[in-house]
Amino acid sequence: MPTPNRLPLLVVLNTWKALFLREVVARISTERAAWLWILFEPLSHVGFILILYSTIRVRTIGGIDTIIWIMAGMLPFFTFRRTAVQCMNAINANRALFAYRQVKPIDTVFVRAGTELFLMILVSIILFSLVALFGHDVVPANPLGVLVAFFGLWLLGLGFGLTMSIVVELVPEMERVVGAIMYPLYLLSGVMLPIASIPQELREWLLFNPIVHGLEDVRLSFAPFYHAVPELDLAYLFEAALILIFLGLALQLRFADRMVME
Amino acid sequence: MIVLNDVHKRYRTHHGPGKWVLNGVSFSIPSKLNVGLVGRNGAGKSTLLRLIGGIDVPSSGTIERHSRVSWPMGFSGGLQGSLTGRQNAKFVCRIHGHDHDLVERIAYIQDFAEIGAAFDEPIKTYSSGMKSRLQFAMSLAFNFDVYISDEITSTGDAAFREKAAKAFEHLIGKAGLIMVSHSDSTLRQFCKAGIWLHQGKAIWFDDIEDALRNYNESIVA
Numbered sequence: 374m375p376t377p378n379r380l381p382l383l384v385v386l387n388t389w390k391a392l393f394l395r396e397v398v399a400r401i402s403t404e405r406a407a408w409l410w411i412l413f414e415p416l417s418h419v420g421f422i423l424i425l426y427s428t429i430r431v432r433t434i435g436g437i438d439t440i441i442w443i444m445a446g447m448l449p450f451f452t453f454r455r456t457a458v459q460c461m462n463a464i465n466a467n468r469a470l471f472a473y474r475q476v477k478p479i480d481t482v483f484v485r486a487g488t489e490l491f492l493m494i495l496v497s498i499i500l501f502s503l504v505a506l507f508g509h510d511v512v513p514a515n516p517l518g519v520l521v522a523f524f525g526l527w528l529l530g531l532g533f534g535l536t537m538s539i540v541v542e543l544v545p546e547m548e549r550v551v552g553a554i555m556y557p558l559y560l561l562s563g564v565m566l567p568i569a570s571i572p573q574e575l576r577e578w579l580l581f582n583p584i585v586h587g588l589e590d591v592r593l594s595f596a597p598f599y600h601a602v603p604e605l606d607l608a609y610l611f612e613a614a615l616i617l618i619f620l621g622l623a624l625q626l627r628f629a630d631r632m633v634m635e
Numbered sequence: 636m637i638v639l640n641d642v643h644k645r646y647r648t649h650h651g652p653g654k655w656v657l658n659g660v661s662f663s664i665p666s667k668l669n670v671g672l673v674g675r676n677g678a679g680k681s682t683l684l685r686l687i688g689g690i691d692v693p694s695s696g697t698i699e700r701h702s703r704v705s706w707p708m709g710f711s712g713g714l715q716g717s718l719t720g721r722q723n724a725k726f727v728c729r730i731h732g733h734d735h736d737l738v739e740r741i742a743y744i745q746d747f748a749e750i751g752a753a754f755d756e757p758i759k760t761y762s763s764g765m766k767s768r769l770q771f772a773m774s775l776a777f778n779f780d781v782y783i784s785d786e787i788t789s790t791g792d793a794a795f796r797e798k799a800a801k802a803f804e805h806l807i808g809k810a811g812l813i814m815v816s817h818s819d820s821t822l823r824q825f826c827k828a829g830i831w832l833h834q835g836k837a838i839w840f841d842d843i844e845d846a847l848r849n850y851n852e853s854i855v856a
Contacts, residue, residue: 391729472713474689475730
């Protein structure tokens with residue numbers, strides 16, 4: 374008597390759960406004190422810039438506390454970048470798992486995006502709590518606004534990862550190109566330097582980068598009196614994210630078979 | 636029941652599409668029948684197992700699986716080197732929807748694999764025989780209707796081969812088996828019917844002896 378098959382949706386959910394647990398375990402157990410390094414990367418960046426700014430005695434940027442300004446830019450930016458890069462490498466890193474037909478390439482991309490969101494929310498909560506202990510005001514004026522912009526940046530990372538995970542399989546050289554783009558992106562997105570202070574002719578070009586809009590909106594939601602860039606448009610971030618997600622899904626669908634071939 | 640209908644398969648190479656590995660393969664395997672797959676190296680045996688296992692897709696043609704089919708046991712794919720045997724076993728239980736009885740399944744796998752304390756060591760420290768033991772134990776932990784075996788028994792030691800043989804014998808009549816082996820005696824021991832893969836075609840024999848005889852004659856000739 375053949376056993377009845379599970380519903381396809383149930384298979385997907387079971388697979389996502391298994392992949393998620395595996396991903397998290399691999400992240401925190403394969404290195405010594407790996408969980409410490411997850412916290413260390415953003416912490417070291419925030420610390421470095423903080424030292425830089427306090428040396429030149431900058432107490433506030435655009436009207437808000439420097440440390441809040443840095444963290445409200447840094448953590449969402451890292452969420453974007455880590456989601457983008459982890460998703461981009463998801464298919465290649467999980468190739469061994471395609472030996473089980475339940476695991477499809479796109480599953481690994483979604484699960485990695487979920488894992489990064491989960492980890493970055495934890496990291497953000499821990500770091501902001503730490504800063505609160507030092508007496509800084511970490512409670513945002515508009516918490517929902519912070520979450521929406523943060524989520525938008527994560528979606529952008531997911532869209533980028535969905536698209537690039539296929540592209541790097543078809544054109545492996547693209548992985549280096551993306552690596553080369555990510556470093557200037559750090560500066561061009563206004564993580565370290567306030568975009569509002571850049572002359573308008575140049576700023577117009579920088580504003581084509583959807584990450585700028587996301588980061589500025591996170592900061593504006595923290596403090597409504599923050600001097601954000603006047604051209605701020607959160608819808609632009611979501612449009613860019615949705616376009617990338619649809620492009621990525623289309624590529625995943627088109628090249629799904631080729632991804633599992635050896 | 637597994638039905639293959641006019642299955643073609645070729646791989647992409649660096650200089651365009653490669654030659655046809657499978658060129659119009661059609662057959663159906665009734666449930667609970669043990670089938671041995673024979674053919675030269677490169678005849679497409681592993682490719683055919685991957686297609687039946689649903690890991691790869693045919694270039695054209697259709698494959699229907701009306702039953703629960705295992706993943707191809709034997710090649711070390713599907714194990715993540717940095718994770719332990721236990722963590723890998725948990726993963727496989729979860730993707731097969733066995734969250735609720737995870738503990739019993741893991742206990743069964745650990746017991747059957749007999750790799751001792753290595754069960755909690757990373758897979759990359761395993762020998763190929765230990766990997767086979769773990770793979771084999773994992774696939775037996777689920778009640779598949781059809782098991783696919785790609786030379787699973789060839790890497791283990793004598794004790795493991797005997798254990799695997801016992802397990803396979805135990806399955807006869809309960810589940811089907813599709814196996815690739817280069818050992819005639821293994822095939823005779825477990826299989827009733829045979830498929831001979833030759834020049835991209837599959838030839839079905841109701842008796843494994845006929846398949847082996849045709850295959851062996853083709854090598855000599």
